Amino acid sequence: xxxxxxxxxxxxxxxxxxxxxxxxxxxxxxxxxxxxxxxxxxxxxxxxxxxxxxxxxxxxxxxxxxxxxxxxxxxxxxxxxxxxxxxxxxxxxxxxxxxxxxxxxxxxxxxxxxxxxxxxxxxxxxxxxxxxxxxxxxxxxxxxxxxxxxxxxxxxxxxxxxxxxxxxxxxxxxxxxxxxxxxxxxxxxxxxxxxxxxxxxxxxxxxxxxxxxxxxxxxxxxxxxxxxxxxxxxxxxxxxxxxxxxxxxxx
Numbered sequence: 001x002x003x004x005x006x007x008x009x010x011x012x013x014x015x016x017x018x019x020x021x022x023x024x025x026x027x028x029x030x031x032x033x034x035x036x037x038x039x040x041x042x043x044x045x046x047x048x049x050x051x052x053x054x055x056x057x058x059x060x061x062x063x064x065x066x067x068x069x070x071x072x073x074x075x076x077x078x079x080x081x082x083x084x085x086x087x088x089x090x091x092x093x094x095x096x097x098x099x100x101x102x103x104x105x106x107x108x109x110x111x112x113x114x115x116x117x118x119x120x121x122x123x124x125x126x127x128x129x130x131x132x133x134x135x136x137x138x139x140x141x142x143x144x145x146x147x148x149x150x151x152x153x154x155x156x157x158x159x160x161x162x163x164x165x166x167x168x169x170x171x172x173x174x175x176x177x178x179x180x181x182x183x184x185x186x187x188x189x190x191x192x193x194x195x196x197x198x199x200x201x202x203x204x205x206x207x208x209x210x211x212x213x214x215x216x217x218x219x220x221x222x223x224x225x226x227x228x229x230x231x232x233x234x235x236x237x238x239x240x241x242x243x244x245x246x247x248x249x250x251x
Contacts, residue, residue: 020166022067022071026158027176027182030060030154031182031183033056033059033060033183035186036056041053047129049129050129053128060154061150061153064158064159068158082221082222082224083222083224083225084220084222085216085219085226086228089225089226089229090229090232092229093228093229093230096229096236097235100233100236101239113192113198118244120190120191121191126248131248133242133246136241136245139238140235140238144231148227148231148233149223149230151180152213152217152226152230155176155180156176156214157223160173160176160214160218163175163176173211173214173218177207177210177211181206185199185200185203188202189203212229213230
């Protein structure tokens with residue numbers, strides 16, 4: 001079963017270099033986007049931060065679709081055939097979520113290095129204009145349901161799918177997962193610092209998750225399983241985030 005459309009009917013050296021350049025650009029684009037809105041836009045008013053965030057995210061997620069439709073001139077057909085990976089995806093997502101909750105409750109929330117990170121998280125939430133629990137929950141639902149879907153379309157369908165044209169499948173899994181990790185390094189490093197081992201432990205955990213979802217996508221031939229798994233993990237992240245920042249809305 002084919003996981004994606006025939007990416008290109010032109011396998012000439014020029015076309016292959018063009019397509020490789022596109023997938024390499026897609027690998028680094030989310031890191032550039034995160035650097036822009038997570039570091040540079042934070043000095044601006046909340047409304048401007050929101051506008052910057054929305055604009056760069058739309059550009060990021062529009063790139064694969066625009067490339068496939070307007071450059072490759074192929075139909076946009078992300079892999080949704082079959083639901084065989086959903087059970088395995090939910091099991092993996094549930095195990096990761098349980099591990100995160102256990103790590104937080106059992107150790108992280110009492111760790112000395114976490115108190116400063118928690119303050120930075122509260123400041124970021126306030127800076128984004130999330131001045132009520134309802135707004136935070138709304139953005140959490142959006143990320144868990146919609147953003148996770150967009151990331152699977154971006155990372156597993158496009159980046160991993162394109163990389164398979166150029167390198168063996170295990171290399172495609174590894175490269176796409178490290179690319180998936182890279183922008184998370186900026187996010188986690190913002191809170192814990194880039195010299196803190198926690199930043200690299202948590203970031204490498206993201207890479208492991210990305211590798212599992214790429215493997216599951218290839219195994220099942222569908223994005224349903226990776227999306228379901230990603231949704232569960234993101235829901236757990238935002239639930240823990242709520243526990244960390246909820247005092248912003250008390251009193």
